[in-house]
Amino acid sequence: MWFVRFLTSSIGKKMVMAVTGLCLILFLCVHAAGNVTIFVGSAVFQGYAENLHSHPVIVFIFRVGLLALFLIHIGVGLLLWQEGRKEGKNRYVVNTWVSKNPYAMSTMPYTGLFILFFVLIHVFGFAVAPTHDQMISHVIDDALSNFFYVLLYLAGFAALFIHLSHGFWSMLQTVGINHPRYNTLIARATWVVPGGFLCFFSLIALYLLTTSTY
Amino acid sequence: MSEINLTLKIWRQPNAEAEGKVETYSVENISTDSSFLEMLDVLNEKLTHEGVDPVAFDHDCREGICGMCGAVVNGVAHGPEKETTLCQLHMRHFKNGDTIVIEPFRSRAFPIYKDLMIDRSAFDRIIQAGGYTNVNTGGTPDANSVRISSQQLELAMDAAACIGCGACVASCPNGSAMLFTSAKVSQLALLPQGQVERKERAQAMVQCMDGEGFGHCTNTKECEAVCPKGISISNIARLNREFLKGIFTGRDD
Amino acid sequence: MELKSNVPEGPLEKKWDNYRFSSKLVNPANRRKFSIIIVGTGLAGGAAAATLAEQGYQVKSFCIQDTPRRAHSIAAQGGINAAKNYQNDGDSIFRLFYDTIKGGDFRSREANVYRLAQVSNEIIDQCVAQGVPFAREYGGTLANRSFGGAQVSRTFYARGQTGQQLLLGAYSALSRQIKAGRVTMYTRREMMDVVVVDGRARGITVRNIITGEIESHAADLVILGTGGYGNVYFLSTNAMASNVTAAVRAYKKGAGFANPCYVQIHPTCIPVHGDFQSKLTLMSESLRNDGRVWVPKKKGETRKAADIPENERDYYLENKYPSFGNLVPRDVASRNAKEKCDEGQGVGPTGLAVYLDFAEAIQRDGADVIFRKYGNLFQMYQKIVNVDPMKEPMMIYPAVHYTMGGLWVDYNLMTTIPGLFAIGECNFSDHGANRLGASALMQGLADGYFVIAACVANYLGTNKFAKVDETNEAFLSSRREVEDRLQKLLKNSTGGSAGKCTVDEIHKELGKLMWDYCGMARNKEGLEHALKELPGIRQKFWDKVYIPGSTKDINQSLERAGRVADFIDFAEIVVRDALARGESCGCHLREESQTEENEALRDDANYSHVAVWEYTGEGSEPKLNIEPLTFENVTPSQRSYK
Numbered sequence A: 001m002w003f004v005r006f007l008t009s010s011i012g013k014k015m016v017m018a019v020t021g022l023c024l025i026l027f028l029c030v031h032a033a034g035n036v037t038i039f040v041g042s043a044v045f046q047g048y049a050e051n052l053h054s055h056p057v058i059v060f061i062f063r064v065g066l067l068a069l070f071l072i073h074i075g076v077g078l079l080l081w082q083e084g085r086k087e088g089k090n091r092y093v094v095n096t097w098v099s100k101n102p103y104a105m106s107t108m109p110y111t112g113l114f115i116l117f118f119v120l121i122h123v124f125g126f127a128v129a130p131t132h133d134q135m136i137s138h139v140i141d142d143a144l145s146n147f148f149y150v151l152l153y154l155a156g157f158a159a160l161f162i163h164l165s166h167g168f169w170s171m172l173q174t175v176g177i178n179h180p181r182y183n184t185l186i187a188r189a190t191w192v193v194p195g196g197f198l199c200f201f202s203l204i205a206l207y208l209l210t211t212s213t214y
Numbered sequence B: 001m002s003e004i005n006l007t008l009k010i011w012r013q014p015n016a017e018a019e020g021k022v023e024t025y026s027v028e029n030i031s032t033d034s035s036f037l038e039m040l041d042v043l044n045e046k047l048t049h050e051g052v053d054p055v056a057f058d059h060d061c062r063e064g065i066c067g068m069c070g071a072v073v074n075g076v077a078h079g080p081e082k083e084t085t086l087c088q089l090h091m092r093h094f095k096n097g098d099t100i101v102i103e104p105f106r107s108r109a110f111p112i113y114k115d116l117m118i119d120r121s122a123f124d125r126i127i128q129a130g131g132y133t134n135v136n137t138g139g140t141p142d143a144n145s146v147r148i149s150s151q152q153l154e155l156a157m158d159a160a161a162c163i164g165c166g167a168c169v170a171s172c173p174n175g176s177a178m179l180f181t182s183a184k185v186s187q188l189a190l191l192p193q194g195q196v197e198r199k200e201r202a203q204a205m206v207q208c209m210d211g212e213g214f215g216h217c218t219n220t221k222e223c224e225a226v227c228p229k230g231i232s233i234s235n236i237a238r239l240n241r242e243f244l245k246g247i248f249t250g251r252d253d
Numbered sequence C: 001m002e003l004k005s006n007v008p009e010g011p012l013e014k015k016w017d018n019y020r021f022s023s024k025l026v027n028p029a030n031r032r033k034f035s036i037i038i039v040g041t042g043l044a045g046g047a048a049a050a051t052l053a054e055q056g057y058q059v060k061s062f063c064i065q066d067t068p069r070r071a072h073s074i075a076a077q078g079g080i081n082a083a084k085n086y087q088n089d090g091d092s093i094f095r096l097f098y099d100t101i102k103g104g105d106f107r108s109r110e111a112n113v114y115r116l117a118q119v120s121n122e123i124i125d126q127c128v129a130q131g132v133p134f135a136r137e138y139g140g141t142l143a144n145r146s147f148g149g150a151q152v153s154r155t156f157y158a159r160g161q162t163g164q165q166l167l168l169g170a171y172s173a174l175s176r177q178i179k180a181g182r183v184t185m186y187t188r189r190e191m192m193d194v195v196v197v198d199g200r201a202r203g204i205t206v207r208n209i210i211t212g213e214i215e216s217h218a219a220d221l222v223i224l225g226t227g228g229y230g231n232v233y234f235l236s237t238n239a240m241a242s243n244v245t246a247a248v249r250a251y252k253k254g255a256g257f258a259n260p261c262y263v264q265i266h267p268t269c270i271p272v273h274g275d276f277q278s279k280l281t282l283m284s285e286s287l288r289n290d291g292r293v294w295v296p297k298k299k300g301e302t303r304k305a306a307d308i309p310e311n312e313r314d315y316y317l318e319n320k321y322p323s324f325g326n327l328v329p330r331d332v333a334s335r336n337a338k339e340k341c342d343e344g345q346g347v348g349p350t351g352l353a354v355y356l357d358f359a360e361a362i363q364r365d366g367a368d369v370i371f372r373k374y375g376n377l378f379q380m381y382q383k384i385v386n387v388d389p390m391k392e393p394m395m396i397y398p399a400v401h402y403t404m405g406g407l408w409v410d411y412n413l414m415t416t417i418p419g420l421f422a423i424g425e426c427n428f429s430d431h432g433a434n435r436l437g438a439s440a441l442m443q444g445l446a447d448g449y450f451v452i453a454a455c456v457a458n459y460l461g462t463n464k465f466a467k468v469d470e471t472n473e474a475f476l477s478s479r480r481e482v483e484d485r486l487q488k489l490l491k492n493s494t495g496g497s498a499g500k501c502t503v504d505e506i507h508k509e510l511g512k513l514m515w516d517y518c519g520m521a522r523n524k525e526g527l528e529h530a531l532k533e534l535p536g537i538r539q540k541f542w543d544k545v546y547i548p549g550s551t552k553d554i555n556q557s558l559e560r561a562g563r564v565a566d567f568i569d570f571a572e573i574v575v576r577d578a579l580a581r582g583e584s585c586g587c588h589l590r591e592e593s594q595t596e597e598n599e600a601l602r603d604d605a606n607y608s609h610v611a612v613w614e615y616t617g618e619g620s621e622p623k624l625n626i627e628p629l630t631f632e633n634v635t636p637s638q639r640s641y642k
């Protein structure tokens, strides 16, 4: 069967990583767009959040979808990592990396796991734990005025940056996008996209740290 | 021309089953004009005179084209020079007193026979899975009957330049054979002659590649960096496309 | 020894058709009942294995390397000839035939050469259909270049890697047949003997290089495509594993060896740089299209090339051969370089090199034009020598490159042992006393793809085959012989290495003797000297060679020792042949046979023949047999390049 052949092949698994990775990037974009409202003001953000939650079906589908994406991305990622370790770069007495910037690519599972750790705290703190009578904007304001909490956030964003500084280009390569005409563009985007996320999310965190409203 | 003395740390393994270890040797008065393999020849002559089993290593053309030679030198497949096979690496790139660590190409799919000699027959099986056009001898159309733009042709030739040495696998942290496989798939995908089997070819060759125990590609670019023929990983992207197209639009059986 | 050429009847251009029409065929359904052994996976052997398997025969294919794709053919750079006349510059089958016969100095068989020219066009079609990326013009049609001084552009090429691309084409066709189960591939096997049963070749004995095991393989016929013997000179442009073992084993079993003294020495190779040198690297002949060859006029010149003024340079080829200049054929260019160096005008640290200078071409066409043409060759040169030919002239010197001699075959490509065929560089057939550039690839593929299949069918169709398998006494005794010989090679290994020599040391000694006395220019005295020295080298080899390890596993010293032992035996017939051929022809220059202007002088009255050597037993002199050459379609003329 074609999809069994696809999923059991090395390229198929990589494509699953790439597609789920891309979806996660798209989610981050949506997430970021929503977060813009924070800058506009606490009330607007609250409005956005409430509006979002007034459509429970959408929220449910979104959550389940997101969860599935994460689970697939993580599951397949760890599987591939495990398979890759059978060989291991360290199979030689002397090991030398020849290509440029090997750190991002050799730490993909670690940055990934750190993102996971961060996401769990983030989700647990903002989406699950708050009781219904608390306003989400306040919860966030609260949390992000704590210096260490912000530090954790910044670390999470940095991990995401590193993950994507290899992952973005890698995703395109995996789905077959590599052409001399666009390679300069892709190379730039591989810094701009993760860099954009890093700056934007960090800015929110720092903004909230410095403008704590209570 | 000048002469240098070197310390060599070489992987010695008497046969496939035996445990190997690194042995240390020294060689003196190596001309900097000689090639790396000629330096090993000097060592082997010396070992033979001492009654020691010489280091087994594969080589044939010594011109950088047959793909028979290869070893990992100080952690880098084919040594420090870019786009250079081991046989074309010259000793002027080393300094007097250097210590050089020489190990065989390692991969699950490339068992060691002896010392630096390995079994790369898995590559042959990947080609057998589909790296050809199904034409018999005779009865082929006139060579000029299909025109091919020189640009397209050059791209195919870039891919066809692969010498099948296995450095890509040896240097890949996952032991992936994607660069090798993609070079052949690309050559045939880019030429009109390769179109008939195009949809099945990538799938068949990838399936074989996976079955031989090669790892998957994590886009580390190590293969491209050590490839003595400068084969580009854009071929891997092309293989990915070919594979995808084959899976989704090819015949299902 | 009977030498019947079996050339078919009819006019030249009809012979091949007549042959195919009158020869016996094997019914497609019956072909799978026949088994064929093919030794060698170069262009000749690889193409033959694929083609015969496609036709339905059971094929067993053997090679020394770890995969069929690495045969020595892979190293060919320049290109492959064909009479396509795509450039519309007056080429034709007859012209390619004529050029090849003339280039071979009228020492080859007309009918064979004509057939070669006839099938040349099909080769190009075949290769393109396999996906061989021959260079194309901007408009998408195939590109050609003129090669080795040819007056027409008929050479097809794939960058500087034509041999590689052609071989990979044959290899992919072979791979397809391996997958289909019609070819059984035996890699890392070295053929040690031909097995003859009831007067016919019925199998081979091989050594498995990995396990050391001696194996027997039986079949209905055996085809050798084992390449040339240039490594008898130790230093050559051939790959390290190129050897004469298979051919010598056949010779000792009764196959005649033709024209062993015809050895082509290529003028543009990178000079020798030291004693530890293991092989020589060819620089494509195309360099002579733009490079100018010169040496300093002053003997023992010490100035750098750039400091030597124009009037103190000796452009000896341009001066001596005004109409061909730097593009004279290989043998002429080589010989003149040697002469200049012998006279003390050579350059470089050893004095054994001449300049090949691109300064004028760069000035005329611009640096980028020249770099675009030769960039990859320049880079290769720079990698090896560490000098940039764009800035300083290259240094070149002749080196042993190709061997026109080989196993004698008739029009059927069959040796004097029935059922033993020889194809590619391993046979003597098509190049006479000198091979034109880009014609070896053509011949290998012509034999492998197009000629051998008809010959095999004819042989199988005209004979009855008793069932023979590996338990036959002939196989058993061949195995014993091979095993004894290996033991004999190892006999010095007990008692330590002190006072012994390595295989390479003796091979170098042999090579030097051959190069000095049976190299570019030969004379009676020198050849007789070499003949006297050879037994001493053989003696030293068997008494002193030290080979560590055993016969039972991977032993690269043992492999080389077996080959060198055969080279030593074989060297004797090379020298004897050179001695017997009192004329100069093609690549064989006898100093006694020169014109007043020191040009090679052919002697058609006495030597218009193929010299075929017959083995008469260990220790007894080989016998010379003769196949006379007759020319009905061309008139032998004295070559002149003035």
Ligand SMILES: Cc1cc2nc3c(=O)[nH]c(=O)nc-3n(C[C@H](O)[C@H](O)[C@H](O)COP(=O)(O)OP(=O)(O)OC[C@H]3O[C@@H](n4cnc5c(N)ncnc54)[C@H](O)[C@@H]3O)c2cc1C
Binding pocket: C039, C040, C041, C042, C043, C044, C045, C062, C063, C064, C065, C071, C072, C073, C074, C075, C076, C077, C078, C079, C080, C162, C163, C189, C190, C191, C192, C225, C226, C227, C228, C237, C238, C239, C242, C243, C245, C246, C282, C401, C402, C423, C424, C425, C426, C437, C438, C439, C440, C441, C442, C444
């Ligand atoms: C550097 C170089 C450049 C050249 N350039 C050109 C060119 O541009 N144009 C051109 O036309 N010609 C060129 N030639 C010549 C041409 O390449 C060869 O003549 C031709 O490729 C020979 O092909 P082959 O199939 O006969 O033998 P080879 O390719 O030599 O193959 C021999 C095969 O036999 C096997 N073999 C040998 N001995 C044994 C044994 N004892 N047991 C088992 N297997 C054995 C080997 O493993 C190998 O597979 C060049 C040659 C060299 C050296």
Ligand code: HEM
Binding pocket: A014, A015, A017, A018, A019, A020, A021, A022, A024, A025, A028, A073, A074, A077, A078, A080, A081, A108, A109, A111, A112, A113, A115, A116, A163, A166, A167, A168, A170, A171, A172, A174, A175, B217, B218, B219
């Ligand atoms: C928002 C979060 C995340 C985003 C946007 C993201 C994005 C990506 C992208 C685009 C890739 C490249 C795919 C490819 O090479 O084709 C990738 C690879 C990878 N990701 Fe993530 N990822 C995220 C979270 C995670 C998490 C939580 C893990 C946990 C283990 C993880 C592990 C990996 C691994 C191991 C790879 C490399 C796979 C390989 O090359 O074989 N990622 N990721």
Ligand code: FES
Binding pocket: B058, B059, B060, B061, B062, B063, B064, B065, B066, B067, B068, B069, B070, B085, B086, B087, B088
């Ligand atoms: S020996 Fe042929 S590539 Fe190095």
